[in-house]
Amino acid sequence: MQQQKLATIEDVAAIAGVSIATVSRAINEPTKVADATRRRVNEAVARTGYTTNAMARSLRMRRSNMILILAPDVGDPNFSNILVGLETEASKRGYGVLIGNTQNDPERESDYLRFINSNQADGLILFTGHLPYGVGAGEEGGTRLPPMVAVNEPVTNSAVPYVGVDNFEGARIAAEHLISQGHRRIAFIGHSTTKAVNGLREQGYRAALAGAGLSIDPRLILDGDGTTESGRAATEQMFVRDVLPTAFLCVNDATALGVIISLNARKYDLPREFSVMGFDDISFASFVTPSLTTMKQPRLKIGEEAMDLLLALLAGEQPARTEVLLRSELIVRNSVSRAARE
Amino acid sequence: MQQQKLATIEDVAAIAGVSIATVSRAINEPTKVADATRRRVNEAVARTGYTTNAMARSLRMRRSNMILILAPDVGDPNFSNILVGLETEASKRGYGVLIGNTQNDPERESDYLRFINSNQADGLILFTGHLPYGVGAGEEGGTRLPPMVAVNEPVTNSAVPYVGVDNFEGARIAAEHLISQGHRRIAFIGHSTTKAVNGLREQGYRAALAGAGLSIDPRLILDGDGTTESGRAATEQMFVRDVLPTAFLCVNDATALGVIISLNARKYDLPREFSVMGFDDISFASFVTPSLTTMKQPRLKIGEEAMDLLLALLAGEQPARTEVLLRSELIVRNSVSRAARE
């Protein structure tokens, strides 16, 4: 009683006076069917309100037109915007997106693989930075990975195609911006040996300084894991050591926020006394005081490109490149001013 | 070559030396099968790595164990946390979640209904505040709506079950908090005749004032659509009119942010000269200066409850209530101080 028995392809066939095979063809390969018949079929479809049953179709075709998105944290500010891009492109191409929030729990990761195994999803988008636990287990011989594309973070030690921002280039542009404002003592907050993203951004920072003929003071490079708290802690540490920069280049906006909070608490007048830059342009970057000058990640584009690449993979194409790097954009706000001192 | 022909129920049956019906039963209704057989089947399953093909299962059973989540804007700060709750509960119960970003586009809304029509999704979670375009079209007689639950915003003019925060009560608590700090001239920013949420929160504000024997000054109630810009504009308008409160109760955090930006720009010392409260506790509420005192929505809980309710509906149960209201929590930060003047 819930649904009044939807029309099937047989109903349509009966009304149009053709076989179900012809109906199927009229819908999926219209050119393969005579004009007159096609019209009759279309009319019958309209009359019955027929839509093809996706389950039956998937069963037969062994593909679901679904993409599984695996993310460790759906709340991540980077996530939602990339998701919009992913979803937009997917739906434009007739695909649906399934989302799995793994919280980095191996069990949940492997649990979600059932979607792949049972053909409920044709491909995978990975936000996690690593292969889901349980995938590629028996991959000694030929890799038997499902089609997938990494996003946000590349998958370590693997050939999984990745689309993301050019972190090196972006950080270089950021550092050059600070240099162009007369800063010569620029700190980098967010050194990390484990996070690939942090490493690349630090490289960009170093390249910019080297390019400007500035020497790198190792005391101005501080550890950080990308959290607001790490930015705060690093700043406090600088004051303890009393080795101060004129500008802070932070590995991301969250870190920059920590720096700003710390400096505000110390009653410094920003950006007059210290300049701060972030990276990402997450939503609150424009709301902080002072509003944050940062590098904007083209998240929508990242999502679209990633989905596009995945669908190409699904279509059997070999990816042209295993890494697609998009350019970030300098967003000038109020957290950077000309260096007031050496 | 992509996948090496997954094991089917027939393979398992052959190995275990039973019929496929028995295998199916051994898996789905273990008690209906003799212990010895069950063991043999389990062993065969383990050996083949068999997982049941969800497509075939769905086709036969006419249910997909999928829930479609329709949201107008995946980027909405309220969205992601509720989503976590939805997803957690769904996956705990063996359901997957499909997400559809509609951008309030009627075409996209009705397009997504194909998931429901073709049994690709069993139920619907609505963030949109209205029925998807195309649903309930022929509902003159008996309503033929798919099982669904509204979240974030109730569906206007309908009996769609809703789970959300108690806006009236929350706003009342917020206003009482301001009153308890000695404020007697409290503005409400975010009056709206079209948004149900705004209306309820305004009612809570009025109730609190009335309860404290304070008269309501209509000049202190300003329009607002819940955007940061509307908060800024309302504040500016107050200064133009020169009718000033000692505290601002805002319909949500985004609005409160606009108020704070405006007051900061006018160089007021917050919270000494003006107190500001928001509603929602979105992520940047703690990062603003001054950090925002607000009412926290139990988003995780909302998501879980909503999914729980939907799954109950799916199981054929009649919902006990058509509206589940959860309590919000007062989060005291630094944007409210005792009233310094009358």
Add this chain to the structure above:
DNA sequence: ATGGATCATGAAAACCTTTACATCTTCGGT
């Protein structure tokens, strides 16, 4: 006319389950 393409269509298999119904065992009670 005739032979061979080309084109339009139909019959039926295959995709993989779940489940109603039938069959066969087994067992307890008389």
Add this chain to the structure above:
DNA sequence: ACCGAAGATGTAAAGGTTTTCATGATCCAT
């Protein structure tokens, strides 16, 4: 010793498509 009930298993249908292969029809070139 027999009957009936209960329990375990198997057979086959149904769920709704897509697609291979076969069949007929049409058409063009010889």
